Amino acid sequence: MAEKAFGAIELGGTKTFVMIAKDKTNIYSRKIFPTLSPNQTISDITNFFKDETNSLDLELASIGIGSFGPLDLDPESKTFGYITSTPKEGWQFTNLKGKIEESLQIPAAIDTDVNASALGEFRSLLKQDIDSFVYITIGTGIGGGFIINRELVHGLVHPEFGHIRIPHNKRMDPFPGICPYHRDCFEGLASGPALEERWHMTAEMLPKEHMAWELEADYISLALMNLICTVSPQKIILGGGVMHQLHLFKKIYQKTQRYLNNYIKSKYLDEQIRDLIMPPKLKDNSGIFGALHLAIDTNK
Ligand code: ADP
Ligand code: ZN
Numbered sequence: 001m002a003e004k005a006f007g008a009i010e011l012g013g014t015k016t017f018v019m020i021a022k023d024k025t026n027i028y029s030r031k032i033f034p035t036l037s038p039n040q041t042i043s044d045i046t047n048f049f050k051d052e053t054n055s056l057d058l059e060l061a062s063i064g065i066g067s068f069g070p071l072d073l074d075p076e077s078k079t080f081g082y083i084t085s086t087p088k089e090g091w092q093f094t095n096l097k098g099k100i101e102e103s104l105q106i107p108a109a110i111d112t113d114v115n116a117s118a119l120g121e122f123r124s125l126l127k128q129d130i131d132s133f134v135y136i137t138i139g140t141g142i143g144g145g146f147i148i149n150r151e152l153v154h155g156l157v158h159p160e161f162g163h164i165r166i167p168h169n170k171r172m173d174p175f176p177g178i179c180p181y182h183r184d185c186f187e188g189l190a191s192g193p194a195l196e197e198r199w200h201m202t203a204e205m206l207p208k209e210h211m212a213w214e215l216e217a218d219y220i221s222l223a224l225m226n227l228i229c230t231v232s233p234q235k236i237i238l239g240g241g242v243m244h245q246l247h248l249f250k251k252i253y254q255k256t257q258r259y260l261n262n263y264i265k266s267k268y269l270d271e272q273i274r275d276l277i278m279p280p281k282l283k284d285n286s287g288i289f290g291a292l293h294l295a296i297d298t299n300k
Contacts, residue, residue: 002053002057002058002059003022003057003058003059004022004058004059004060004061005020005021005022005028005053005058005059005060005061006020006021006022006060006061006062006063006064006292006295006296006299007019007020007049007060007062007063007064007104007106007295008020008021008063008064008288008289008291008292008294008295009045009063009064009065009066009067009100009291010066010067010113010116010287010288010291011035011041011045011065011066011067011068011096011113012035012068012113012287013035013068013088013140014034014035015032015033015034015035016032016033016034016035016041016044016045017030017031017032017287017288018030018031018032018033018045018048018049019031019288019291019292020049020052020053020056020058020060021292023292023296024123024124024289024292028052028056028058029048029052029056030288031048037090038090038091038094038096042094042096042099042100042103043103045100046100046103046104049063049104050104060104060106061106061295061299062106062107062108062109062295062296062298062299063100063101063104063106063107063108063109063295064108064109064110064116064290064291064292064293064294064295064296064297064298065096065097065100065108065109065110065111065116065291065294066110066111066112066113066115066116066117066287066288066290066291066294067083067096067110067111067112067113068083068086068088068112068113069083069084069086069112069113069158070083070084070085070086070157071083071084071096071110071111071112071158072084073110073111073112073154073157073158079093079095080097081095081096081097081098081108081110082094082095082096082097082098083096096110097110107298108295108298109294109295109297109298110294111152111290111294112143112145112158113137113143113287114135114136114137114143114144114145115145115152115158115290116145116286116287116288116290116291116294117135117137117145117239117280117286117287117290118133118134118135118145118146118147118152118237118286118290119145119147119152119290119293119294120282120285120286120287120288120289120290120291120292120293121133121135121237121239121280121281121282121286121290122135122147122150123289123290123293124281124282124289125235125281128235130234130235131147131148131149131150131234132147132148132149132231132232132233132234132235133146133147133233133234133235133236133237134146134147134161134227134231134233134235134236134237135236135237135239135280135286136161136223136227136236136237136238136239136240137239137240137243138190138191138192138220138238138239138240138241138242138243139191139192139240139241139242140191140192140193140241141162141187141191142161142162142186142187142190142191142240143160143161143162144159144160144161144162144227145159146159146161146231148231161186161223161227162185162186162187162191163179163181163182163185163186163187164185164186164223164226165182165184165185165186166185166186166189166219166222166223166226167222168184168189172215173189173198173215175189175194175197175198177189177194178191178193178194178197186219186223189219190216190219190220190223190242191242192240192241192242195212195216195242198212199212203241203242203245204241208245208247213245213247213248213251214251216242216248217248217251217252217255218255220238220248220252221251221252221255221256221258221259222259224236224252224256224277225256225259225260228256228260228264228269229260229264233276234268234276235275235276235278236276236277236278237278237279237280237281237286238252238277238278238279238280239279239280239286243279246279249274249277249279252277253273253274253277256269256273256277257269257270257273
């Protein structure tokens, strides 16, 4: 009899990751391909699962999907599981969850890419006694996945932490910001494309000593101060392409402490701030492992 396994999908704006696994340590197969049109990409995904389960003699119990959005995550909605008003060409109102379930004839669970990453990182903490947790990605966009009382937060729609307002000193930083909705929100000032437009070179190319990083750490620390004062998370993971610049962490520790100004008393805001604000443990695999947990959770 075919062995039971789970499918995981991380659908990104440029790349799609797929994986078949029994659990975090038993991975049977994984692949990455470019995200093209919805028809092409959905058939690349479903063909991968069909071909691999056949040749490895596996049976998928369910699939977990972490996807770029915005997504409709309201189970009562007619368009539940759809990608909705995305700027990504051709993908508006794609019935992602429905098409995958129909093609593979198994149930799928879907959540945002950042929620999937949050779940992946949260579950990798294992024995740590943490129930309030936030994962922030600083990449092409900025997003936050929130776990409160050990559950992912959806709320009204889903949190949009990238679009909070932070102080923008226009004299020190005259760059107007690039968010098409709010201009100088957090994402408009501090995402990878904002860095590129402000400094006329890609974020990867900016030297470590460039003043760009001082300003970047400043914006991130102001956002973290707001986060710490509202949600009081016990762990904050900072991921995404821009945070590959690991030298940012030291600056962020110092500036976050300076902005909080000793108001909140916790050893984690003092000598142990390195344990509060950290890079992702799973590196660039947070999302795909989170998607695997989404799949496993639907079978509980
Ligand atoms: P996405 O957000 O599209 O899923 P990433 O998290 O890799 O993908 O974010 C891409 C953004 O991160 C780009 O703006 C890129 O310039 C920036 N980036 C990627 N790698 C680095 C790096 N090593 N240092 C600084 N910025 C980076
Ligand atoms: Zn915005």
